[in-house]
Amino acid sequence: MELQTQFSSREDMTTYLALQLEGLYSTEAIPNEIRGGRRAALEQLEKFKAVGYGKRNFVASHTSRLSAYLRHGVLSMAEVAAHVRKNANGREKIEFLKQLAWREFFLLVLEQEGIGVLENLEAPKYATKWQNDLPEDILEARTGLPCVDTWVEKLIETGYMHNHERLWFAAYVTHWRMTDWKAGYDFFREHLLDGDIASNALSWQWVASTFSSKPYFMNQQNIQKFSSDAYCSSCRAVCPFRKSYPDLERSLFGQDYGWSS
Numbered sequence: 001m002e003l004q005t006q007f008s009s010r011e012d013m014t015t016y017l018a019l020q021l022e023g024l025y026s027t028e029a030i031p032n033e034i035r036g037g038r039r040a041a042l043e044q045l046e047k048f049k050a051v052g053y054g055k056r057n058f059v060a061s062h063t064s065r066l067s068a069y070l071r072h073g074v075l076s077m078a079e080v081a082a083h084v085r086k087n088a089n090g091r092e093k094i095e096f097l098k099q100l101a102w103r104e105f106f107l108l109v110l111e112q113e114g115i116g117v118l119e120n121l122e123a124p125k126y127a128t129k130w131q132n133d134l135p136e137d138i139l140e141a142r143t144g145l146p147c148v149d150t151w152v153e154k155l156i157e158t159g160y161m162h163n164h165e166r167l168w169f170a171a172y173v174t175h176w177r178m179t180d181w182k183a184g185y186d187f188f189r190e191h192l193l194d195g196d197i198a199s200n201a202l203s204w205q206w207v208a209s210t211f212s213s214k215p216y217f218m219n220q221q222n223i224q225k226f227s228s229d230a231y232c233s234s235c236r237a238v239c240p241f242r243k244s245y246p247d248l249e250r251s252l253f254g255q256d257y258g259w260s261s
């Protein structure tokens with residue numbers, strides 16, 4: 001029997017769970033929109049046909065939202081891959097299977113490196129002194145940058161963040177705020193419903209350049225385009241991302257990695 005059916009209301013269930021899990025979370029206990037359980041997972045899988053997946057880098061695009069089910073073993077990668085092979089076509093099918101392959105790859109790296117994935121796998125590719133803790137204004141979503149604050153609020157409220165927002169946020173934390181990726185990893189681990197060791201740590205390390213040949217970063221144009229201008233045209237903040245890629249490379253890293261777009 002699903003947990004929800006044992007309570008007369010969703011509020012009752014939330015109160016019960018909040019008490020049972022006390023001490024394991026630090027912010028308000030908020031019931032999540034993502035339903036747990038195998039039945040809900042199969043419904044979500046059945047709906048997904050990868051239509052429009054080629055535009056997956058746009059935050060508004062329809063990605064599968066299967067990550068929490070995959071993370072907790074409610075769905076296996078093999079059955080998700082089989083479903084997409086059968087129900088999707090062409091480039092969208094290939095793109096989706098490639099993303100699934102990243103998950104598999106990160107798990108293989110975890111198998112090989114063990115808990116070592118929680119330390120820098122390589123030295124960062126630029127001279128940096130990262131601070132250990134995530135700045136309070138980021139944790140409390142009051143950086144004054146509408147984009148960053150919204151990403152944090154959404155993460156805390158929904159337990160989910162789109163992949164592109166995760167990349168932007170990780171770059172902001174690591175390169176602009178010079179904070180160790182491990183603090184960002186911990187923050188994601190606490191709030192993401194799909195938060196896991198391999199994909200989380202290795203994605204942060206990829207952005208930070210301790211698991212890649214150069215740091216990942218973005219500029220304002222990139223955020224504006226892929227967020228479908230959700231923030232920029234009404235933003236009144238002094239934008240730290242509003243520069244060309246060459247200028248950002250020089251100011252953030254003191255060198256030129258040849259990023260052009």
Ligand SMILES: Cc1cc2nc3c(=O)[nH]c(=O)nc-3n(C[C@H](O)[C@H](O)[C@H](O)COP(=O)(O)OP(=O)(O)OC[C@H]3O[C@@H](n4cnc5c(N)ncnc54)[C@H](O)[C@@H]3O)c2cc1C
Pocket residue numbers: 056063064065066067068070071099100101102103104106161162163164166167170188192194195196197199200201203204207
């Ligand atoms: C800094 C950072 C931290 C991340 N932390 C996690 C994490 O803790 N857990 C997690 O599952 N994913 C993580 N990701 C990867 C990715 O953002 C999520 O898997 C994806 O956004 C989940 O949404 P979806 O199910 O709609 O993905 P879809 O685009 O529909 O992809 C299908 C499935 O493929 C896998 N996948 C997709 N993209 C990636 C990717 N880039 N790397 C690895 N697997 C991928 C996921 O299992 C996902 O459910 C992280 C990415 C970044 C940049």
